[in-house]
Amino acid sequence: MSNRFARAGALVVATGTALLLSSGVASAHVTAKIIGEAAEQGAYSKITFRVPNERDDSGTVKLEIKLPADAPMSSVRPKPMPGWTAQVTMATLDEPIESHGAEITEAASSVTWTANQGTRIAPGEFGEFELAVGPLPEVEELVIPAIQTYESNEVVAWDQVPGDDGEEPESPAPVIELAPASEDDAHGGAAPAANETDGEESDDTAAAEDASDSTARWLGGAGLVVGALGLGFGAGAMMRARRAGQQ
CATH class of the missing domain: 2.60.40.2230 (Uncharacterised protein YcnI-like PF07987, DUF1775)
Known part of the structure; x- marks a missing residue:
């Protein structure tokens, strides 16, 4: 049985080598x-x-x-x-x-x-x-x-x-x-530059940017308020702890 497996393995190796050599030549x-x-x-x-x-x-x-x-x-x-x-x-x-x-x-x-x-x-x-x-x-x-x-x-x-x-x-x-030319062939026309868009699109873009900017400012202000409150609560807690220790 082992001899049979050995012969089969040798045949597989020989076949693979032949395929590699032939593909390399081709x-x-x-x-x-x-x-x-x-x-x-x-x-x-x-x-x-x-x-x-x-x-x-x-x-x-x-x-x-x-x-x-x-x-x-x-x-x-x-x-x-x-x-x-x-x-x-x-x-x-x-x-x-x-x-x-x-x-x-x-x-x-x-x-x-x-x-x-x-x-x-x-x-x-x-x-x-x-x-x-x-x-x-x-x-x-x-x-x-x-x-x-x-x-x-x-x-x-x-x-x-x-x-x-x-x-x-x-x-x-x-x-x-x-391949045949695709319908949306990129060579048929270039994408418009940022300053070449129509007025409506520019207005929409500006409005979106303003809204985004306002939201960012609101979130920033809210963060400052929350931070200030946190500092106030922390300072109050420290003062109460000191008073309790003195008593």
């Missing part, structure tokens, strides 16, 4: 995510590209991402990253797009981060590269191919799109799923 590629907020069509957001180093003897020194020409975004701005130089390449659009009432005839087609002298993503490490983009296009999925270059001059293209069966390809491209 996930060791360039990915793109919008972290901490909803990825909605028409919104402005930040895309984070995570770049793991898959080589034991060479560091990553360059990352290039390809933005889809059929889903352009009028604003693409890389976040400064110490030790790296970012370059945005623009391209003329086949069909102009409109953004904030203006016609846009060109948009970013690619962004390239190049490591400065002495900088790299070392073996066993990963780097994160960020873009502020928008408005996000009206598509369900935003496919952004990435090209990773090692200091050995090896180039790895992460540009394969998942098939209809949903199975992940060998070199998958980063993909971001976009």
